[in-house]
Every structure is written in structure tokens, then in C-alpha cells.
Amino acid sequence: MPRIQQVTMRNFRGAAASSDITFARKPLILIFGENGTGKSTIVDAIDLVCNEGYGTVGERSSTTRKDHLPTIGARPAQVEVQIEFDSGTWTGTLNAAGKAQISPDHLRPAVRVLRRRSLLKLTEDTPGDRYKQLQSLIDVTQVERSETQLKEAAQEVNRRLTDATTTINHVQSLLNDLWDIENRPGTSSVNWAQERTAIDENTLREHIRADQKRLKHLxxxxxxxxxxxxxxxxxxxxxxxxxxxxxxxxxxxxxxxxxxxxxxxxxxxxxxxxxxxxxxxxxxxxxxxxxxxxxxxxxxxxxxxxxxxxxxxxxxxxxxxxxxxxxxxxxxxxxxxxxxxxxxxTLQEVQDTDSRLFLNQTNLENHRAIRIALDDLSEATASAHHLERTLARLNIMQSTLRQTRLDFTQAIFDQVSAETQRLYQRIHPSEPIGLSGIQLDPNRTASLHQKASFHGHDDIAPQGFYSEAHLDTLGFCFWLAVIKHTTPGAIIVLDDVFTSVDAAHLNRIDQMLLDEATSGTLSQIIVITHYRGWLDKLRYELPEKHVDVHELGTWTLAHGISVRHVIPNTTELRTLSGAPFLDRQAVASKAGVLLEAMLDHLTLAFNLSLPRHPQNKYTLDPLLTAVTKEARTWHTTRPGYPPQPWLPTLDRLKALTFIRNEVGAHFNLTSADITDHDIREFASATLALADLILCPTCGRRTYTRTIARNTLPGTCGGTCKQTHLTPTSPTTVPTPAPAGQ
Missing domain, CATH: 1.10.287 (Helix Hairpins)
Known part of the structure; x- marks a missing residue:
């Protein structure tokens, strides 16, 4: 599946002059940047080329494309955005009016941009506007157009049927009037008319001609x-x-x-x-x-x-x-x-002949009128029967097509609803909330209702009961489920959509995004965020195989967007400690901070005992003591390798933790007595603990916060499930897992 490899921008919004950002070919990309560093510019650049969208500029009524898409001081003709995929490169430019022009014009990879405003609109909009947002993803406009055409055809047939019925009634009335004139002989006006028209008109004409001739002579x-x-x-x-x-x-x-x-x-x-x-x-x-x-x-x-x-x-x-x-x-x-x-x-004979002629002429005229009326009646009756059958078929077709569309769309929404609930429960486990259903309004063409559950009530509007964070995550899970179903293999760009989410929920979102990005359903997920805690978390626990992290620096008009690639703290520490000329303070400080973060997480994950502190701030010694006391017998096992005990590493660290304060945190003259070898040893021991904690396959910890000390062994929190944390040394070496497991 195609993935974005590089974004190059020239004179586009915050990308003054020329700015570019290169991604590793990984399923999950995170771009961190504080406010004003150019995050929205990157998102809008992707949206411009991939969707011919105008991003935040297009959403604000006070902005215009031609004036606000170019960098300040630049013209639309100077704008160029280039998106390089592993399947090809597309370039977007602007014409004088600010309209996007994309080349080449062949099909581009599917990219869906989700902004927080879109998530809120989905949950807060009216049913009609909510349906419009999803119309481009679940496109049944051609079916709806066919329904409209069938409806219009049925209306036209019904109009013609009404005309035919009117004709039948008019002809029937005319025949009744003629029948009344002759004192209603026979059983019905139609039978009488048929008998009358059975007489040959030529015979009537011969009688008329004879009467006319005789009358003339008389x-x-x-x-x-x-x-x-x-x-x-x-x-x-x-x-x-x-x-x-x-x-x-x-x-x-x-x-x-x-x-x-x-x-x-x-x-x-x-x-x-x-x-x-x-x-x-x-x-x-x-x-x-x-x-x-x-x-x-x-x-x-x-x-x-x-x-x-x-x-x-x-x-x-x-x-x-x-x-x-x-x-x-x-x-x-x-x-x-x-x-x-x-x-x-005699005059009487003349008058009798004249009366007979008049009667024959009247009979001939009535004969024609009756024959025309019968023809009209027959044609209108046949037409009415045909139109009735046609109208019935059209109504069945329209009803069938409409029901098929509703069933098809509702089936999608049912699947989307189930997937939304699954994703939502991953973010909010054990919480009595969630999406209970998405229903099309059967009485409207384009109207979509959403119902949520809240503490046992399954038919509530989430806007009235959910917090802002819950609405944000609900909208995100819904959009993610829709895109997964309707646009498999798409690239998703998340533009700062989790601003209201706390750290605990963000950890679950982080894991869920990684799982979704590596599941194969989506091609790539690009996350844009200003939340530094997310960046720091990934630096301490970064599965390099699947995640690529970038940080945006200070923006200037002269240089535009500044970006750097972010590597894990463990990788950075290895690089620093392996340098020929050691940056003593940097290595000691970084090793100490990394060690403190790992120990703090272990104490929280396993609820370890610590000396009470008013502000819950603990230094290395109490943290390490608490972990050592509990983890003395722990082992980390990996397929194909012998169990690795924790105790030797913990003992090494206990002997070296002083280096953090002596070299990395304070000015001490005694630090001169600490050799570079000792500092490298401190870094090595810290990295050794990291190796025991982190799975080398998926990069996740070998435990999760859902387990306790008495529930070990634990399994890594990632997707591979191959690395285990056991309370005692196993008697046998685990068998390597099958490939792809």
C-alpha cells in the first residue's frame, strides 16, 4: 500500500521559501510541534495535493485561497507543493484565482484528513448535515439519483394514467348521452354503441344519397x-x-x-x-x-x-x-x-322524405361519433391498463431500490457502529458509554441519526451527556471506523484531534493507533500534535520498526518550517555513550533521566511500595530500591534466547546511580574522579534495563499496566506477544514463535 515519503513545500502558507519533511516508510508517523511551528501548513499541503482541499483556509470565512494560501509576500503562481509517495509523485500549484492544479491528473492515493472541527461536526451537526459529511465516503448519489428518476417516471406515468381515466370517463359520459337520446336500448351504452357501429357506414351513405336525390325531385x-x-x-x-x-x-x-x-x-x-x-x-x-x-x-x-x-x-x-x-x-x-x-x-311526402334524410344523416354522424368514442374508449382503456401495470412496476422498482440502498447503507453503518464501539472501548475500557447505533431516517433521503449509550441508557444523544474528551474520541473512532470500511488502504492524517484527552486515555490511543497502523487495514497514519507528553512517551518507548517521529522547531519567516527526526532515548543514549569523545554530562544526565522514567513506570505499573513523599517526586535511590526488592527474581524471556534475569542489571545500577547526580545533574569537583568508563558503564546498565523492559520485536514494554505482581507472567503490550516477563526463571527455553505471529 502506498505511503507518503516526503512533503516538499515552496511559498505555501508557513513554508516560507522552501521546506520539506521526509518520512521513513513506516505505518505510524508522529509530528510534534508547539503552536506556531507549522503543523497546519503540513496538513494543508497534504490536503491540497491529495484532495484538492484548502484546509483551514477553506474553513474560515475571513480568508481567501489566493490571498492566504501563498506565504505572505508571495504570489499564487509561486506556490508549489510536492507529495512523494512510494508509488509516485504528485505536484500541486495554484492559478491566479488560488485554485489548486494537480499533476499528473491520474488517480492519487486515498488520503483522509481529520481535523478536530470535523469530529465535532459529526457529533454536533443536524442529521442532514451529518449525512452530507459521510456522503463522499459512502457515495450512493447515483442510486439516489436513480430513485429520483424512478419517482419522477412514476409521477409522469401516474399523470398519464389520470389523463387516460379522464378520457374513459368523458367517453363513457358521451356514450350515455347518445344512449339516452335513443331511450337506452340494450343492456349498456357500450353494448348499444357496439351494435350501432356494426352497421356498415356505406349502407347509411347510400340511403342518404337516395333520400337526398328523391327529396330534391319531390x-x-x-x-x-x-x-x-x-x-x-x-x-x-x-x-x-x-x-x-x-x-x-x-x-x-x-x-x-x-x-x-x-x-x-x-x-x-x-x-x-x-x-x-x-x-x-x-x-x-x-x-x-x-x-x-x-x-x-x-x-x-x-x-x-x-x-x-x-x-x-x-x-x-x-x-x-x-x-x-x-x-x-x-x-x-x-x-x-x-x-x-x-x-x-304532397307537402307531407316531401316533409317525410326530409325527416328520413335528417334521421339517416344523424345516424351517420352518430355512427362516426360512436365509432370514434369506442375507439377512444378502447385505446384509453388499454393505455390505462398498461399504465397501471407500469406504475405498479415503477413503484416496486423504486421501493426495492430505496430499500436496497437503505439496507446497504445501514449495513455499512451497522458494521461501522460495531467497529466504532470496539475502538471506543479500547480508549474507554470498562466505561458504561459508547455508540449504540447509527440509523438512517427511513422517511428522509439523506438524514443520519446517531444514538449513544450512557450508564444503561442506549438511546441518548451524546452531546447532552458526554464530556468534551468523550465526544472527541467518539468522533475520532467513528471516522476511523468509516474510513477503514469505505476506504481500505487509505492514509489518515490526524490534525491535533486529541487536545482534550488526558494522559491515561492518550496512552490507549497511542497503542490503538499503532495497532491500526500495523494491522494492514490502513496504509499509514500521520498524527500531528502539540502535546509534548506524547512525544516524550514515544522517546522513552518508541517501537522504531513501526513509528517515525518528527519534531518541528521554531518558525521564522526567513527560513519557514524547521523539522528534525526524533530518535528514541535509548538510541540517543547508545550513540552518545559510544562516541570517542564522551559528553560526560549529557550521557550521565540522559541515562539518569531514562533510568528514573523506567523505574517510576515500574513502581506505578506494579504498585510497588515507596517512602511517602508530599509531592510524589522520587529520586533514583528509593525508586531503584523498590524495584530491586520486587524484581529480584524476574526474568525476561524471548523466543530462541535463554531467560535474562533482572537482578544482575539492578545490582549494577545500584552501584552506579550516584553518577547521575555527581556528573549529570550538579556541579561537583569530585566528579573529576569519575572516569569516562564509569559513565559509559552507567549508561550501559541503564540500556540493559531498557532491553529487559522493552520487546525487541515490537518495541513495547514486556508488561502492561493491567497486570499486577501476582498475575505475572506478563506479555509485551505490543502486537507480537513474543516477549514475556516471568516472576521466576523458567526451566526450559521457550520455543520460537511461528513467523508472522
Whole structure:
């Protein structure tokens, strides 16, 4: 599995100019640094290249990438971060806007960065936000998208099914209305409609065409009859009028000539304008008054006869016109009779034919409407049945997919929950707390609930009952379990996540991290911390085979980040004591401090008796006396080696502990009498005790603080379980353990 070997930074945040840190290819890396030494810069550099993340800069609203990722005074284009894995090297740069650009662009090793803020968000966020944090690790977005698409498809099918149902109801209503018009014959409107549409439309059309033709002929015949009757009556009337006038003229005896009438009119005019009583022609006396009366009577008769004659001429003209119209009507009547193939018809016959035509036309129109309605009903019914089946299948598919997603995700969370509880119990053994379960909300798409146990109650929210340290470790164990399950082989970077944890719990975390790092589930764990006790602990007990420790020094703008590799105190003491020119004070002091730390730990681990001290501060003599008294018969056994007794080493140390004060702790003129050989002997005896205490295979102590004096033999606290601490010398040499055990 790939591991980070080197991080090189140029003009990136606190890495002014150029800074780099090289890791040994070990599963557990610890980087210690006090505040302001560049820890966050290293984490952000890894996050930038491996995840295109912007770390603490991206989490703070008052910062911008282009202004705060480059070292102060540098431009984004000057930033370069290079992460070297044993499988390849990736380089990250920034464009003008501060966006990360990573090369090469092929798949990078999986690196997960955990910050304390992330752990707190996981335990304190809402269920929806909690799910979003895990979405990138448990990615079922494609499945959720498929669920949404199935839901939308079901909604569309349901809409179409509603339309089809509406069509069915509308057509059924239309058929019922048509059925009602015909007094609801048959058993149902649909059966009636099917019977009606069984009649051939062509037959109906032939009947309509025949009715239309006959109606046309009958209407012509009827009109010709009416017109013939009318013209006959007019012709007869005109003949009668002419006959009457001719009779009247014959009765008058004659017809006055027009000239006579004119003469009488002139005479009347003359008599009207004269007063003479003599005839203008014969000069004979006349009765003027009588003459005028006679002339008037004669004029009246003449005018009457003239009017009768004029009316006779008009009557003759009317008779001629009537005869002509009657002749035309006679001709039209004969033609209509010939076309209608009958000599006469009645208005009732015309109306009956018209009604029959209207009925056939209505039947044809209804036939079409019924046929279209039946077709629509059949199509809508078939469509509705198909849509119902489709909708049922879609609902089953959506429900199945949703349940599968829930089961799949919940199975992961169940496994994660169990692993979280296992890890949590390693940090908090015998404590009545832990994660009791992680549940997806079945009624929401992306909502995650967490429940914890607290003194027998398994359904509580941890935020309301757990201390800050317990919440921190709970969040860490949960994230670690999630990453182990979802991203096996990942590299985990822990950015100062244990700030609230005390020393006792930190010892358990230290052992748990080492076990997880060496288990093969994860590729590498990189721990960033400002807790010096962790650094000192590892210096006194550092399994060099698995752990690589680095310390960050003072940061300056000119030089950026300073880093050094940290070696175990035992290694450092061996190096110092083996130098040709001995640093007497350094060797004596370091041997004394290392010896005091080992003896102090032994007295605490085995509850050894010590003289009472007000501040629980003990010097080498009482510590060594207490240990020697108890451990005189102890032996350390390793596979393939004879048992190693503790007593000779303890006796050597008892004779040499004065060197610590004389040379390593105080100014004494008498220290000049102590030779370099004596100081080297003191260091050698101290290292010999360390060899008895520490397992050469895993680097852990040959005992744990969970055992007591009466429970020996003890087994090393690491993973190899090959080195043992026994209260007496074994009679036989243990057989070497099988490889890999």
C-alpha cells in the first residue's frame, strides 16, 4: 500500500521559501510541534495535493485561497507543493484565482484528513448535515439519483394514467348521452354503441344519397305543382277579366272614336270660357247650360268606354302573359313528374322524405361519433391498463431500490457502529458509554441519526451527556471506523484531534493507533500534535520498526518550517555513550533521566511500595530500591534466547546511580574522579534495563499496566506477544514463535 515519503513545500502558507519533511516508510508517523511551528501548513499541503482541499483556509470565512494560501509576500503562481509517495509523485500549484492544479491528473492515493472541527461536526451537526459529511465516503448519489428518476417516471406515468381515466370517463359520459337520446336500448351504452357501429357506414351513405336525390325531385315536383296551379289560376283569372270587359263593351253598343272625344273636349273648353247663348256655328240660340250638361254626359260616357277599352287591352296582355307562364309551368311540371317518376306529390311526402334524410344523416354522424368514442374508449382503456401495470412496476422498482440502498447503507453503518464501539472501548475500557447505533431516517433521503449509550441508557444523544474528551474520541473512532470500511488502504492524517484527552486515555490511543497502523487495514497514519507528553512517551518507548517521529522547531519567516527526526532515548543514549569523545554530562544526565522514567513506570505499573513523599517526586535511590526488592527474581524471556534475569542489571545500577547526580545533574569537583568508563558503564546498565523492559520485536514494554505482581507472567503490550516477563526463571527455553505471529 502506498505511503507518503516526503512533503516538499515552496511559498505555501508557513513554508516560507522552501521546506520539506521526509518520512521513513513506516505505518505510524508522529509530528510534534508547539503552536506556531507549522503543523497546519503540513496538513494543508497534504490536503491540497491529495484532495484538492484548502484546509483551514477553506474553513474560515475571513480568508481567501489566493490571498492566504501563498506565504505572505508571495504570489499564487509561486506556490508549489510536492507529495512523494512510494508509488509516485504528485505536484500541486495554484492559478491566479488560488485554485489548486494537480499533476499528473491520474488517480492519487486515498488520503483522509481529520481535523478536530470535523469530529465535532459529526457529533454536533443536524442529521442532514451529518449525512452530507459521510456522503463522499459512502457515495450512493447515483442510486439516489436513480430513485429520483424512478419517482419522477412514476409521477409522469401516474399523470398519464389520470389523463387516460379522464378520457374513459368523458367517453363513457358521451356514450350515455347518445344512449339516452335513443331511450337506452340494450343492456349498456357500450353494448348499444357496439351494435350501432356494426352497421356498415356505406349502407347509411347510400340511403342518404337516395333520400337526398328523391327529396330534391319531390321538392321540384312539389314546387312545379304549386307554380302550375298558381299560373293556371292567374291564366283563368285573366281570361275571365277579359271576357267581362268585352261583354261590357258590347253592351255599350260601340266604341267612341278618339277624335270625337277630342272634339267634345275642345267644345267643353270653349263653352267653359264663353258666356254667349248662340251657337258659334249656326248662330242659333241655344240653352247653354243644357248644352254643357249634355256634352259633359257624352264625355263621361265616352271616357268610360275608353277606360273599358284600355282595360280590355291590358287584360288581353295579362292573358297573354298568363298563358305564357302557364305554358312554362306546364312544361316544368311535366319535367318534374318525369324526374320524380310520379305525376303528383304532397307537402307531407316531401316533409317525410326530409325527416328520413335528417334521421339517416344523424345516424351517420352518430355512427362516426360512436365509432370514434369506442375507439377512444378502447385505446384509453388499454393505455390505462398498461399504465397501471407500469406504475405498479415503477413503484416496486423504486421501493426495492430505496430499500436496497437503505439496507446497504445501514449495513455499512451497522458494521461501522460495531467497529466504532470496539475502538471506543479500547480508549474507554470498562466505561458504561459508547455508540449504540447509527440509523438512517427511513422517511428522509439523506438524514443520519446517531444514538449513544450512557450508564444503561442506549438511546441518548451524546452531546447532552458526554464530556468534551468523550465526544472527541467518539468522533475520532467513528471516522476511523468509516474510513477503514469505505476506504481500505487509505492514509489518515490526524490534525491535533486529541487536545482534550488526558494522559491515561492518550496512552490507549497511542497503542490503538499503532495497532491500526500495523494491522494492514490502513496504509499509514500521520498524527500531528502539540502535546509534548506524547512525544516524550514515544522517546522513552518508541517501537522504531513501526513509528517515525518528527519534531518541528521554531518558525521564522526567513527560513519557514524547521523539522528534525526524533530518535528514541535509548538510541540517543547508545550513540552518545559510544562516541570517542564522551559528553560526560549529557550521557550521565540522559541515562539518569531514562533510568528514573523506567523505574517510576515500574513502581506505578506494579504498585510497588515507596517512602511517602508530599509531592510524589522520587529520586533514583528509593525508586531503584523498590524495584530491586520486587524484581529480584524476574526474568525476561524471548523466543530462541535463554531467560535474562533482572537482578544482575539492578545490582549494577545500584552501584552506579550516584553518577547521575555527581556528573549529570550538579556541579561537583569530585566528579573529576569519575572516569569516562564509569559513565559509559552507567549508561550501559541503564540500556540493559531498557532491553529487559522493552520487546525487541515490537518495541513495547514486556508488561502492561493491567497486570499486577501476582498475575505475572506478563506479555509485551505490543502486537507480537513474543516477549514475556516471568516472576521466576523458567526451566526450559521457550520455543520460537511461528513467523508472522
Amino acid at each position: 321538392r321540384r315536383l312539389h314546387a312545379a305543382q304549386e307554380h302550375h296551379t298558381h299560373t293556371t289560376q292567374k291564366f283563368q283569372g285573366a281570361q275571365q277579366e277579359l271576357d267581362l270587359l268585352e261583354t261590357q263593351l258590347r253592351d255599350q253598343g260601340q266604341t267612341l272614336h278618339v277624335d270625337l272625344i277630342h272634339l267634345l273636349e275642345l267644345t267643353q273648353a270653349y263653352l267653359t270660357h264663353t258666356q254667349s247663348d248662340q251657337c258659334p256655328t249656326c248662330q242659333q240660340p241655344i240653352n247653354l247650360s243644357r248644352l254643357k250638361q249634355d256634352i259633359q254626359e257624352r264625355l263621361n260616357d265616352a271616357t268610360h268606354l275608353n277606360n273599358l277599352n284600355t282595360r280590355r287591352y291590358a287584360a288581353q296582355h295579362n292573358l297573354d302573359s298568363a298563358r305564357h307562364a302557364w305554358t312554362a309551368a306546364q312544361t316544368e311540371l311535366i319535367a318534374a313528374q318525369t324526374q320524380a317518376q310520379q305525376t303528383t306529390t
